[in-house]
Amino acid sequence: MQALLDQVLHSDCTRQRNALSSIGYRAQLAGTTPIAFLRAYFYAEFQANPLASPTEPAAPVETSPVKCGSCGKTFATQTALNGHGEARCQARLQRQPR
Known part of the structure; x- marks a missing residue:
């Protein structure tokens, strides 16, 4: 699935179109809409690899006048x-x- 998403973002128009069609086809097989399919996919990815939350807030960037x-x-x-x-x-x- 990651390779498919990479094609959508970093390929020429024909490959993007094919990758998007494939996502639509996979969503149809799952019996859902493409948006719901992608939402479920990314939610599962996040649950498997949650982002590390910072233990303390980031220090503000100080700029000189x-x-x-x-x-x-x-x-x-x-x-x-x-x-x-x-x-x-x-x-x-x-x-x-x-």
């Missing part, structure tokens, strides 16, 4: 600096000719 090169304003994340960007940076707006 990011500084705008134009106006010097600091932001907690690069995403926040990107949002500040061209449209909102007062130093850039003052330098642009009108």
